[in-house]
Amino acid sequence: MASENVASFEEDEKNAAHEPKQVLEETAASLEMKQEEDKKDHEQEQQIPAETAAAEEEEPPAAAVAVASPEMKLEDHDQNHGDEEDEEVAEEEEEEEEEEVAAMVERMKTSLCSYFRKKGCRHGENCRYAHGESELQPRPDGTWDPTSERAKSFLATQKQHEQQDAAGAGGVKVMIGSQPSSATTTLLQKCIVHVPRGWSQDKLKSFLSDHSVPFASAKKRKAMSVCFVSFETAEQVATSAKILDGLTVQNKRLKFADVLPRAWEQKATGMSGMALDDDDDGNNNDEKTEHHKDAVLYNDDDDNSSKQAESAGDEKPVLEPYRDVCQVVTPLAHLSYADQLNVKKDDITQVLKRLARSIRKGCPAGLLLPDWLVAARDREGLPCEFEGVIASPIIDGYRNKCEFSIGSGPDGKRVVGFQLGTFREGVNAVAEPGSCRNVSLTARMFVAAFQSFIRTSKLPVWNKQDNTGFWRMLTIREGRKPVNKGEASTEMQHEIAEVMLVVQVCPTGVPEERRAKEYTQMSLALTNAAASLSLPLTALLVQDHVGVSNAAPVDSPLHALPIHVNSAPEELEDKSDDMPMTHIHDYIGGLRFRISPTAFFQVNSVGAERLYTMAGDWAGLGPDTLLFDVCCGTGTIGLTLAHRVGMVVGIEMNASAVADAQINASLNGISNCKFVCGKAEDVINNLLKEYVVGDLEDLVKEGELSTKTTTRATTQADAEETVVRSELPDLSVKETENGTHQIGKGTSEVGISGGQPIKQAEEESHTTGEKRLRFSNVVAIVDPPRVGLHHIVLRTLRLHKQLRQLVYISCNPESLLANAVELCMPLEEGTAAAEKSRSRGQFKGTTNLGHARRRVKTLPASEPFRPVKAAAVDMFPHTKHCEMIMLFER
Numbered sequence: 001m002a003s004e005n006v007a008s009f010e011e012d013e014k015n016a017a018h019e020p021k022q023v024l025e026e027t028a029a030s031l032e033m034k035q036e037e038d039k040k041d042h043e044q045e046q047q048i049p050a051e052t053a054a055a056e057e058e059e060p061p062a063a064a065v066a067v068a069s070p071e072m073k074l075e076d077h078d079q080n081h082g083d084e085e086d087e088e089v090a091e092e093e094e095e096e097e098e099e100e101v102a103a104m105v106e107r108m109k110t111s112l113c114s115y116f117r118k119k120g121c122r123h124g125e126n127c128r129y130a131h132g133e134s135e136l137q138p139r140p141d142g143t144w145d146p147t148s149e150r151a152k153s154f155l156a157t158q159k160q161h162e163q164q165d166a167a168g169a170g171g172v173k174v175m176i177g178s179q180p181s182s183a184t185t186t187l188l189q190k191c192i193v194h195v196p197r198g199w200s201q202d203k204l205k206s207f208l209s210d211h212s213v214p215f216a217s218a219k220k221r222k223a224m225s226v227c228f229v230s231f232e233t234a235e236q237v238a239t240s241a242k243i244l245d246g247l248t249v250q251n252k253r254l255k256f257a258d259v260l261p262r263a264w265e266q267k268a269t270g271m272s273g274m275a276l277d278d279d280d281d282g283n284n285n286d287e288k289t290e291h292h293k294d295a296v297l298y299n300d301d302d303d304n305s306s307k308q309a310e311s312a313g314d315e316k317p318v319l320e321p322y323r324d325v326c327q328v329v330t331p332l333a334h335l336s337y338a339d340q341l342n343v344k345k346d347d348i349t350q351v352l353k354r355l356a357r358s359i360r361k362g363c364p365a366g367l368l369l370p371d372w373l374v375a376a377r378d379r380e381g382l383p384c385e386f387e388g389v390i391a392s393p394i395i396d397g398y399r400n401k402c403e404f405s406i407g408s409g410p411d412g413k414r415v416v417g418f419q420l421g422t423f424r425e426g427v428n429a430v431a432e433p434g435s436c437r438n439v440s441l442t443a444r445m446f447v448a449a450f451q452s453f454i455r456t457s458k459l460p461v462w463n464k465q466d467n468t469g470f471w472r473m474l475t476i477r478e479g480r481k482p483v484n485k486g487e488a489s490t491e492m493q494h495e496i497a498e499v500m501l502v503v504q505v506c507p508t509g510v511p512e513e514r515r516a517k518e519y520t521q522m523s524l525a526l527t528n529a530a531a532s533l534s535l536p537l538t539a540l541l542v543q544d545h546v547g548v549s550n551a552a553p554v555d556s557p558l559h560a561l562p563i564h565v566n567s568a569p570e571e572l573e574d575k576s577d578d579m580p581m582t583h584i585h586d587y588i589g590g591l592r593f594r595i596s597p598t599a600f601f602q603v604n605s606v607g608a609e610r611l612y613t614m615a616g617d618w619a620g621l622g623p624d625t626l627l628f629d630v631c632c633g634t635g636t637i638g639l640t641l642a643h644r645v646g647m648v649v650g651i652e653m654n655a656s657a658v659a660d661a662q663i664n665a666s667l668n669g670i671s672n673c674k675f676v677c678g679k680a681e682d683v684i685n686n687l688l689k690e691y692v693v694g695d696l697e698d699l700v701k702e703g704e705l706s707t708k709t710t711t712r713a714t715t716q717a718d719a720e721e722t723v724v725r726s727e728l729p730d731l732s733v734k735e736t737e738n739g740t741h742q743i744g745k746g747t748s749e750v751g752i753s754g755g756q757p758i759k760q761a762e763e764e765s766h767t768t769g770e771k772r773l774r775f776s777n778v779v780a781i782v783d784p785p786r787v788g789l790h791h792i793v794l795r796t797l798r799l800h801k802q803l804r805q806l807v808y809i810s811c812n813p814e815s816l817l818a819n820a821v822e823l824c825m826p827l828e829e830g831t832a833a834a835e836k837s838r839s840r841g842q843f844k845g846t847t848n849l850g851h852a853r854r855r856v857k858t859l860p861a862s863e864p865f866r867p868v869k870a871a872a873v874d875m876f877p878h879t880k881h882c883e884m885i886m887l888f889e890r
């Protein structure tokens with residue numbers, strides 16, 4: 001027994017030793033693109049649409065994001081800096097890279113833990129080997145641990161196929177596309193590239209026979225310059241390669257290449273093939289849509305060729321690698337829900353450990369480590385308590401917003417659905433949402449109706465390769481009926497009361513009258529479908545967008561189209577005959593929220609309710625609290641917590657979301673919230689000055705506090721804050737005028753103030769003369785986009801002494817990690833001056849830990865936060881995403 005264990009561990013060590021290099025290569029290659037994306041991200045709404053989520057699933061593991069590419073090093077470096085400094089930064093980045101690769105490899109549990117299987121493993125979740133099949137990941141070569149069930153069932157299937165083949169006609173049966181193929185079978189399938197397009201299959205066969213190629217079967221479609229050939233033995237493959245590879249036929253040299261199995265087959269076989277994409281004929285061959293530079297997908301579905309003829313005429317069949325749409329969009333759906341939660345828990349555990357490691361690494365030499373970091377050693381490296389992942393109350397059909405691409409399917413037909421990969425992978429095909437478990441039935445029915453319409457339209461669908469076409473994207477947003485507390489149905493379907501459809505088009509070159517005609521037909525088709533399927537359709541809009549990516553700027557023109565579906569009067573409060581509806585409504589925490597077409601709203605609204613409640617519970621709210629809701633969207637967090645605080649100030653850059661937030665306050669009779677439209681980095685400093693009793697000496701000068709409080713040291717804050725608050729005048733909040741006025745750079749404030757009697761100061765605003773409340777207890781709940789908080793916001797929060805509690809909600813653990821470094825890393829006195837010279841205008845990225853650590857050193861001496869607790873709410877079942885929440889205090 002014991003020797004078995006040793007043997008298995010030795011083998012694992014060997015495997016592990018190969019992993020880092022491979023991972024490193026992959027990660028470095030992916031970074032250039034990632035940087036570009038991150039830049040764009042900061043300007044955009046960062047909700048994870050189902051489709052984006054799908055694309056993101058395709059990206060390398062999150063740890064790769066922070067690895068620096070050579071381009072990043074150049075860009076981020078001030079050219080005036082000396083070589084020495086460059087080297088230092090490069091060294092740090094290299095270390096960073098190594099650390100993250102190591103962390104990533106650590107997370108890749110590619111072998112089963114034999115201790116766990118036999119009598120339990122004392123390493124628990126920190127074990128580097130997989131505890132059970134659900135934790136097991138494929139090895140870098142695509143194969144599975146040979147002792148796993150997966151590998152065993154794979155071998156069994158392989159054996160079965162071999163038996164079938166032996167009993168059959170003697171040839172190797174090519175099964176790709178219909179059932180799992182074995183590694184052996186895949187190795188016996190090859191493709192030949194640069195075969196004359198005009199050749200028929202028979203011509204190909206006679207060519208092979210003439211050249212004594214011992215093939216088992218050969219397939220070729222006319223008009224394609226690639227064909228597929230299978231062999232019976234490896235020797236036959238080798239012989240044929242010698243004969244065919246490089247042979248000149250009609251002035252072109254043939255290429256004998258591997259066939260790229262579809263993704264699930266790749267996982268099982270670990271195949272990779274030869275480069276194909278260097279066609280020297282200059283023609284835009286169909287094969288060139290195969291961007292996988294390695295090999296060609298063997299699409300054995302003969303039906304596809306005939307299906308293309310039925311399409312509207314502007315699409316060509318594409319030959320490209322594609323995967324099952326559910327696997328792309330919901331990659332965890334094959335696991336039980338409990339296993340999905342375990343996968344997410346492990347991922348977040350690793351992220352948290354990296355936070356502790358990164359801050360320890362950045363701690364100035366000679367400075368005592370903060371207590372929480374010392375305590376991390378006793379928590380197996382965790383920087384704080386981790387309360388685990390809270391399950392989503394709804395597991396299927398939970399998404400209230402999905403973005404469906406309009407394009408061509410693998411068979412060339414017009415399809416409305418999800419992109420089967422990313423453009424940078426060269427995957428352009430779109431597939432119907434099929435049985436993706438995160439999409440609601442309502443959305444699927446609308447997709448089907450819209451797809452039927454699109455197939456009749458004479459206007460072209462969007463082609464990502466040449467950025468042409470008219471129909472681009474269909475966004476479906478759903479709003480629910482109010483649900484009484486405790487009655488929340490697990491079947492979201494029954495609660496959907498409002499549906500908004502936003503159809504994105506590229507109007508370039510299509511005359512207005514022509515568009516208007518198409519829209520009328522579209523509206524009719526969708527209205528009729530909604531009526532016949534008893535689906536609510538309450539808003540229909542067209543969005544014009546001419547950019548390359550479907551992510552349109554929030555100010556892209558929107559036109560509301562009339563629809564005539566019977567709706568309940570309360571659903572249509574802002575609808576009049578000549579003003580079609582432009583919003584939907586949903587409910588969180590018993591409050592009604594109006595949502596504009598471009599405003600962010602959590603896609604899993606019942607999950608969001610859990611998240612916001614937890615944020616409120618952790619934030620230590622009270623009637624004397626001023627709550628800053630940073631990146632507030634339609635005001636969901638602030639408004640659901642408004643009854644627990646003195647006042648809420650929400651900051652949001654999307655103007656229509658801010659307008660929603662203001663209306664949402666009115667809709668729910670909430671009067672102690674203000675919403676400010678502007679970028680948080682532009683307004684937060686001024687707002688803190690406006691509302692927070694910041695500099696206590698000022699107040700003493702103003703005669704509002706006794707001198708006793710001026711000696712208050714930041715580190716004694718908790719004890720003395722009570723004194724400060726009790727000495728503030730006991731005032732009731734006074735009604736102030738609602739209205740809009742300027743604060744800071746290019747911002748506008750809309751708000752309603754009022755509320756319950758609380759303890760705070762009141763003073764006149766310099767800008768409006770209105771009586772303004774000022775608080776000494778300030779809490780921030782930040783819920784930034786995927787890229788995280790802007791460094792100016794982080795700096796302001798860290799330097800604002802009055803801010804003692806900060807709750808960070810994040811849909812991207814990587815940016816949370818980097819931001820947490822900036823909030824929590826201890827600083828040496830005087831560091832700022834020393835670091836100043838090398839900090840000018842650089843360190844742009846926020847998801848890079850090395851950048852974050854260097855940026856902290858540019859701050860003036862300031863008390864760091866400490867991580868107190870962390871948890872996650874699974875807002876995205878069946879995907880790898882999860883919403884994290886962390887409490888920081890000081």
Ligand SMILES: C[S@@+](CC[C@H](N)C(=O)[O-])C[C@H]1O[C@@H](n2cnc3c(N)ncnc32)[C@H](O)[C@@H]1O
Nearest residue numbers: 600631632633636652653654679680783784785
């Ligand atoms: C993840 S959403 C959170 C919204 C809201 N807290 C909620 O849960 O519904 C992030 C929000 O931040 C906004 N945003 C993005 N960058 C911003 C910035 N620099 N300043 C202020 N808001 C920003 C986006 O428009 C979006 O509404």
